[in-house]
Amino acid sequence: MNVSLQREKQDDAGEATAVADACFARFIDVQKSYDGVELVVKGFNLDVRRGEFVTLLGPSGSGKTTCLMMMAGFETPTHGQILLQGEPIDDLPPHKRGIGMVFQNYALFPHMSVAENLAFPLQVRHLPKEEIKRQVARALAMVRLDDFGDRRPAQLSGGQQQRVALARALVFEPELVLMDEPLGALDKNLREEMQYEIKRIHAELGVTMIYVTHDQTEALTMSDRIAVFNDGVVQQLASPETLYEAPENAFVANFIGENNRLHGEVIESIGDRCEVRLDSGETVAARPVAAGGIGARTTLSLRPERVGIVGEGDEAAFDNRFQAEVREVIYLGDHLRTRLEVCGNDEFIIKTPNAKGFPSLRPGQTVEVGWSSRDCRALDA
Known part of the structure; x- marks a missing residue:
């Protein structure tokens, strides 16, 4: 041998x-x-x-x-x-x-x-x-x-x-x-x-x-x-x-912790970044994890605490920005839970920590929200 x-x-x-x-x-x-x-x-x-x-x-x-x-x-x-x-x-x-x-x-x-x-x-x-x-x-x-x-x-x-x-x-x-x-x-x-x-x-x-x-x-x-x-x-x-x-699929992402989900189709994928056209028409930059190739259906996974309101000081990292309408605001002491309509999803949640007070939000208000593509994971459909 x-x-x-x-x-x-x-x-x-x-x-x-x-x-x-x-x-x-x-x-x-x-x-x-x-x-x-x-x-x-x-x-x-x-x-x-x-x-x-x-x-x-x-x-x-x-x-x-x-x-x-x-x-x-x-x-x-x-x-x-x-x-x-x-x-x-x-x-x-x-x-x-x-x-x-x-x-x-x-x-x-x-x-x-x-x-x-x-x-x-x-x-x-x-x-x-x-x-x-x-x-x-x-x-x-x-x-x-x-x-x-x-x-x-x-x-x-x-x-x-x-x-x-x-x-x-x-x-x-x-x-x-x-x-x-x-x-x-x-x-x-x-x-x-x-x-x-x-x-x-x-x-x-x-x-x-x-x-x-x-x-x-x-x-x-x-x-x-x-x-x-x-x-x-x-x-x-x-x-x-x-x-x-770092959930590996949509089931784990949804079962562990709270999770915003957006559905769409991969239109471009290069290295550790892909572009997804949502069912509502918007294009979102994300990290491809289990998304498949161009043309594949995918679910975008985004944690509520990784989304911010533009104008509150965190927008430098936001390469995804969209208009949103505030639907509900709930004060929970250590954080503010805000439900909005974003990209056709009216159950989109943002959690804002109570570190330096909360932004002034009210139902019906239009705001701009954003998040980093690094925090947005493109998973299986």
């Missing part, structure tokens, strides 16, 4: 081994069908690094919870393989996988006290009584419920019950914790509080977490990386910042 070719193959094998060693949990070409015909998960591949917080995000029915249940052992893949620490676990029953699990409905035993709920996973593992007592106390302290061990779940608030459910998933010190919409039953303030609580615990313990939610704010707040699901397929896997700032 040619020496350079042999060395190249050895390097590739070494790189593959290094990747496998770095991955704590792996989904390899996993598919799932419940009826033998329709796939709810289609060719799912994901490598989760040790200590990472990965969120599976998507609308209801997109396949994210099914993937979590397959990792937990409650569902079996129709095709593909799931590895944990490099070993296949498809034939292992759930209780032998050593995985902590947190459900949306808490799944606490109502007839047991908080301490007894936490002790249960340790008792089935036949730990000594003193060790159980020590680990229960440690878990209660971790979720800041030191004085609640003697209470029953019914005596706790929703947020406290969710803390107990989290503590129970962590009490036996698993290396992997799965969470299925764990904050879905909480009100807004409690949800936000628990997001930061889970993030704090993850940082303190360094445990690997896979989290399922349909709430984009949760995903952006808590995750190292996010896999965005739609119709059983991962649309994009990236950091929260990358998903928001």
